[in-house]
Amino acid sequence: MDETILRVPSPEDLFRTSRRTEEQPWTASRPPAGEMARVLGTTPRRIVTEISGSSIAHWKHGELHDVVEPMKDHVIMTYIGTMQRLERRTGKTLASGTARPGAVTIIPSGTSSRWDIGGAVNVLQLYLPHAVLERVAAEADTAGSAPLLERTGHLDPTTSRLLMSAVDVLDGSEALDALFRQQLAELLAARILSVHTGAPASYQPASGGLSPTALRRAIERLRSDSDTDLSLAALAADAHLSRFHFCRAFKQSTGLSPHAWLRQHRLAQASTLLRDTDEPVVSIAVALGYGSQSAFGAAFRRLTGETPSEWRRRAR
Template sequence: MMQPSLPETQTPAASGALMTDFTRASDVTQVLPSGPILSSQPGQWNGVHLSYYQHPPYEIPEVASKHHLILVHLEVPTQVEQWMGTEFQKIHFQVGSVLVVPAQTPHSANWDAENRYLLLSLDPIAFLDMAQSVDNRTTAELLPHFTAAEPLIHGIGLSLKAELESGNLGGRLYADSLCTTLFNHLLRHYTTKVAALPTLEGGLPRYRLRRVMEYVDAYLDRDLALAELAAIAQLSPNYFTRLFKQSTGLTPHQYVIQQRVERAKRLLHEGHSTLADVALAVGFAHQSHLNLHFKRWVGVTPKAFINNQ
């Protein structure tokens, strides 16, 4: 295969592999037959970038990524020859199979049938920050893994893909929660040392819980982020999520949705606003978004709720 010319951001790694940033379209098209069908924006989610690819038979030259790469295979079983570092395997990718390639690891591959997959590019600094928030380790080395059936990672990948396809209907807090769960799973199962999550008892101190709830109430109409709420509680997003659920029985995302529905009920009872106006006033993207969550929490649609008053 003829080696392509390199864009300014793409340089040979020490091993001779092309150092590639898979979050940049100019790098991707130098090593893959086409760009992604769907892709998140750089910095859109906390340390995670998603791309969805559909490729014909192809051979990837040896590359090394600036990010940790998690490949999630979709839809069509595919036979792949995969090189990673000095290791080689012939892999039969099934739907939900996952490949883990740590940052800076030389790798290449070829396949002889259509290949559909999600590529999750993880910021190594964000990954290290999460590891330190779990057990104060100064290092967290992600291990390469050729293939494994991973229903959790597969589900997170599909949920993030659906979030992009919906125009980010779930909001930042929902996506942040998915990314945090992904990082935690990788830390537990794919690092040099199992990241034993400490047992936390008692939930959030009352004054911190009250501060977070007051903040949510004041800014319910905003697209709240997990890091934003965690900062109010003066905790890492990982600890905050776990302690908040211990205190309330709900994840931060579930709590915010519940509060939006409760405020919508009050506004609908007052009868001064249209359903579309109520949806926007309580932080939902549009009326259909309100209808979806209102029925889940209340058991009836907003219109039926109004008629029953």
């Protein structure tokens, strides 16, 4: 992953006020990473805030011996290549665990703890507004709302893998990656409700796929080359469904999630342009909505095993 550091505010500015920048479209009056920036004494390497208010941030920080004050959002985190002992004191309660691949830590909103971490940590954090959690529970027909459980280095490979999948979409194609991050936040919220609350959520299965009309509208929106809104909210609204049930029904109809369908569509477009035109790779990347040639190349290689130039030479 490209280690370029985004232009982000200082820890003091993050803590005291919200700034809106091109890279960081903050949606709340207080930035979701503000308290973390103050405690960790650094800024996130990358951070993306979605229209729902959920944010994903990538941090690298050193040892920590400080109190994390109550945060507005729930924080769910997992670790990249890290092996560190964690201690968390809440009142008279001491919890300990290990920051390691496959483990997650959860800080419910409004809680405060003292943390002691003895060395460097490489971590991904999801800031999940409680309103998103409540909405997903309602859309999944989950009755009641159990408290979110505190977790400290808790082994949960499924949740960890879901959050780790955000690593490759903090940069790149704006529409494609934004759609994936929105779906990711929905999936993580459902997973959290299922295994990290006082009572597991029981979800009701979708009754079937999209109607032919709804499916046609969704595909037309996803295929659009204009500035059409590709958010889950817009796609679901066209189908008159909640986002939760739209994703389920779309996959039943196509065999793919909206993000996977759009990814394959973009790949097909790229393949046609690479094979049938002499357009430079950088021009194709721009035409398909990628922020840079390197981001397009990385996405293309993940799907085909070849760089765009290698694929073009072989296809011809």
